[in-house]
Amino acid sequence: MASKGTGRISKVDLRGVEPGGPGWEEAKAAVTASMEALGAVLVVHDAVDPDLHQALFGRAAPEFFALPLDVKQRLVKGPIDGYLARSPRAPVCESVRIWEATHGGGPAAGRNWGDVVWPRGNPSFRDTVSTFAKNMMALERTVSTMILESLGVRDEERLGSHLDTLAYNVRLAHYRPPADAITGAVGNDMLMQAHRDLSTLSIVVQHDVEGLEVQLGDGSWVAVPPEPGTVAVFAGEMLTVVTNGRVPAGVHRVRTPSNRERLSALFFSQPKGGSTVRPLEELVGEDHPRRYNPCNLDEYIEFRFTGDGRKFSDPLKGFCGV
Ligand SMILES: O=C(O)CCC(=O)C(=O)O
Numbered sequence: 001m002a003s004k005g006t007g008r009i010s011k012v013d014l015r016g017v018e019p020g021g022p023g024w025e026e027a028k029a030a031v032t033a034s035m036e037a038l039g040a041v042l043v044v045h046d047a048v049d050p051d052l053h054q055a056l057f058g059r060a061a062p063e064f065f066a067l068p069l070d071v072k073q074r075l076v077k078g079p080i081d082g083y084l085a086r087s088p089r090a091p092v093c094e095s096v097r098i099w100e101a102t103h104g105g106g107p108a109a110g111r112n113w114g115d116v117v118w119p120r121g122n123p124s125f126r127d128t129v130s131t132f133a134k135n136m137m138a139l140e141r142t143v144s145t146m147i148l149e150s151l152g153v154r155d156e157e158r159l160g161s162h163l164d165t166l167a168y169n170v171r172l173a174h175y176r177p178p179a180d181a182i183t184g185a186v187g188n189d190m191l192m193q194a195h196r197d198l199s200t201l202s203i204v205v206q207h208d209v210e211g212l213e214v215q216l217g218d219g220s221w222v223a224v225p226p227e228p229g230t231v232a233v234f235a236g237e238m239l240t241v242v243t244n245g246r247v248p249a250g251v252h253r254v255r256t257p258s259n260r261e262r263l264s265a266l267f268f269s270q271p272k273g274g275s276t277v278r279p280l281e282e283l284v285g286e287d288h289p290r291r292y293n294p295c296n297l298d299e300y301i302e303f304r305f306t307g308d309g310r311k312f313s314d315p316l317k318g319f320c321g322v
């Protein structure tokens with residue numbers, strides 16, 4: 001499959017690419033090379049078709065964010081769960097995280113808190129989020145498989161047992177026009193400061209207002225334009241642990257000079273709550289000495305979001321680096 005530079009971040013076409021099928025090896029090599037270099041890759045995919053795009057950004061997200069603040073605040077659940085109001089790191093961003101939305105028919109978080117905010121239910125909201133999650137989950141599994149296979153995890157069972165450790169969540173994000181910002185803490189066009197995600201993989205789908213930027217190895221930034229059919233995939237810190245440091249977490253930020261409202265839909269995989277994440281044993285050896293100690297996810301979340309980790313430029317290294 002074709003892979004071409006966009007600025008200097010690779011774009012790989014994964015449409016119709018299946019494990020072992022035509023184009024698999026080439027796409028796998030391109031995805032992994034970009035991940036090893038930047039912790040990020042752009043992917044062309046049909047996971048968000050025009051109908052789903054419209055359902056997400058034309059209806060579900062605007063409908064949720066238009067709810068009164070006190071209703072949304074009933075969903076506040078902790079430093080990184082539920083409804084997240086604006087913060088110094090992202091002064092015009094509000095977002096909501098929906099866990100296990102992939103289990104649309106089961107006791108989905110989407111339905112539970114859907115019942116909280118819409119007492120008579122909102123099946124179209126739930127279906128949209130759950131279709132998005134299912135499609136993103138398939139893409140997540142493809143990309144994870146590509147990376148781990150390339151790095152040397154060949155055994156299907158080992159790959160499967162990694163994938164079984166993951167939980168999934170969807171986040172919808174809404175950025176008010178920057179000029180509305182009450183605090184000028186991070187400058188007018190910086191909607192979200194540079195950061196690494198905590199996840200194993202994060203997938204970002206932008207609506208029609210630009211903003212996502214990826215940091216290259218030389219410290220410069222490259223914009224990722226919102227193109228229908230293209231999503232950005234980032235490695236998060238937990239993938240860095242799992243790969244024993246072979247895949248860095250991609251540094252990214254959101255910056256838009258246009259004074260327009262912005263929406264994005266995000267999908268994250270991350271090890272299940274309470275788990276302890278370790279480098280896969282195939283990825284530790286003479287050529288690749290152990291770089292991370294076992295990382296208890298809940299303890300790391302506390303350290304990173306409410307504890308001393310906030311003072312570190314690389315909290316992961318501070319917490320469990322060897
Ligand atoms: O909204 C976006 O485009 C990206 C947001 C993001 O990076 C995050 O929420 O971690």
Ligand SMILES: [Fe+2]
Nearest residue numbers: 195196197252
């Ligand atoms: Fe992020």
